[in-house]
Amino acid sequence: MDLLLSSFIRALRNADVRISTAETLDALSTVELVGYADRSLLKSSLSLVLPKTVPEKAIFDATFDQFFAYRKATPIAPDASSSQSEPADFGQQGGQGSGEGGSGAPQNQGQSTSTRDEASAAETSAGEMAGAQSALGQLLMRGNQIEIDIAINAAGARVNVQQIEVFTQKGLYAWRILDAMGQQALQQEIDQLNGNAEVPSRRLGQELGRRRAWLREQVRDYVERQFLLNADVTGKRLRGDLLRNMRIGRIDATHHKAVQELVRRMARRLVSAYSRRRKVFRRGQLHVPRTLRRNMKYDDAIFDLHWRSQKVDRPKVFAICDVSGSVASYAGFMLMFLYSLDEVLPKVRSFAFSSDLGEVSELFGQHDAEEAIALTLKQYGGGSTDYAQAFSDLRRLCLDDIDKRSTVIVLGDARNNNADARGDILKEVYDRCRRLIWLNPEPRSMWNTGDSEMRFLAPYCHQVEECGTPAQLERVVSRLLRATR
Incomplete structure (x- = not known):
C-alpha cells in the first residue's frame, strides 16, 4: 500500500476520524486516479471518500493541510x-x-x-x-x-x-x-x-x-x-x-468544560448506537391466522403475507436528582447526559430536590443544558437533604403518570441526616414503574455507613449502581437503552 497515504490515514484515525478498510481501499483507488501532483484536487477527492460527517470533514481539512503542508526547500549543503x-x-x-x-x-x-x-x-x-x-x-x-x-x-x-x-x-x-x-x-x-x-x-x-x-x-x-x-x-x-475515570466530585472546576464535552461525546456515541429505527414490516414471524383470513378471497392461495409486528414505545424517563451540596455536581452531569440523549429518550421529565422537590423539565426546554443546570442548582440546591419530603412531593406531582412504560432514575447518596427516608413511598413507585434505578455517586464501601439509608431503600429498586465517574454513568445509561430496544 502507498506509504504516504497509509501515514495520512493513520493520522486521521488518530484524530478520531473513523475510516474502515473499504474506505481505505477507496482512498487508494482515488490516489491512483488523481495522483499527488495537484494538492487541491487530491484534497477534494479524498474528502469525498474518507470523512462522513460535518465534524469529521473539519478534522479532515485541518489534518490534510498539516500533513501535506509545503515546506520551503533548504540547501542540502549549507555553509x-x-x-x-x-x-x-x-x-x-x-x-x-x-x-x-x-x-x-x-x-x-x-x-x-x-x-x-x-x-x-x-x-x-x-x-x-x-x-x-x-x-x-x-x-x-x-x-x-x-x-x-x-x-x-x-x-x-x-x-x-x-x-x-x-x-x-x-x-x-x-x-x-x-x-x-x-x-x-x-x-x-x-x-x-x-x-x-x-x-x-x-x-x-x-x-x-x-x-x-x-x-x-x-x-x-x-x-x-x-x-x-x-x-x-x-x-x-x-x-x-x-x-472519564475520575470521580466527578474530585474534578477541578478548571476541567469542567472538558468533562462536559466528554459527556456530550459519550451521549453522541450512545445516540449513534441506539437510534436506529426498527423495521416492523416484511420481517419477523409470520402471522398465520391473519394471513389465512386475508387470502380467503384467493381460494386459499397465499398471495398476501402478513407479519407479526409489535409497536415499541420509547420509555418515559423520570430523573429525580438530589442537588444538595454533597452530590450537586453529579446531578448536573447526569442531567446533561440524559438531555443529550433526546433523540433516543425524548420523554425525559426531571425533578430536583434538597428537601422540597420540584420539576425542572421546563427549564431544559427553555434554556440550553448548561444554563438550565445552573438555574436548577440555584433554585433547589444548597439545603439539607430530606428524602421523606422529596418522596412525598414526588407522589403528589407525578405518581399517577408513572406506569409500566416508565423508567425512574434516582441519583443521590441516600444520606438523610438520620431521619426516616419514607421507603414506603419509594415502594409505591417501584410497584407502578417498569424499572427503578438508583445511582449512588459514593463508592460501594461507603454505602450503609453513617446516616446512609441505602440498606432500607435498595430493596425497592430494580437496580442499584455506583455512579461516581463519567464512565460509570455511561455504562448505566447504555444498559438502560439496551434494555429498551
Missing part, C-alpha cells in the same frame, strides 16, 4: 558555519556512540570537530574529494531530496514516531531516527576522515559534517510535524481517559 549552530539536544544525542536511554557523546566532541573544520577550511575549500563509504554518507552525498525524505519516513516508521505523546520526547525520537538511518557509522567515518593525512579525505569529512547538520534539521522538522499530527490529539485522548 560551514551551520555546523556550529546545531540544536543543543541533537548535539548531545547525535555524537559517536549512544548510551542507555538516549544519551550520546559529550558536547565538546562536536565543538572539537568544528574547530578542526575551521582550521582546515582554507586547505579543504575546493578540489578533489574522496568517496563516502557509509550508507548514510553515500545518501547525503547523492543529495537527492526525495530519496532522503523517503529514508527519514522509513526510519520514523521503524522507531514508531507516531507514538510520540509529549513535547519533551521530540529530541529522543529525532535521535532514534538518526540512529536508525546510520548516524553512528557516519560519525565513525567522519572521525576517520578528519584524522586522515590526505586532503581529499579531510575535504570529504568536512562536507559530510555539513550535510549531517543539514540532515539533523530535516529530522527535527519531521519529528515536529509528527508531534503536531499525533501527540496533540493523543494528549487530549489521554486527558479524556483520565477525566
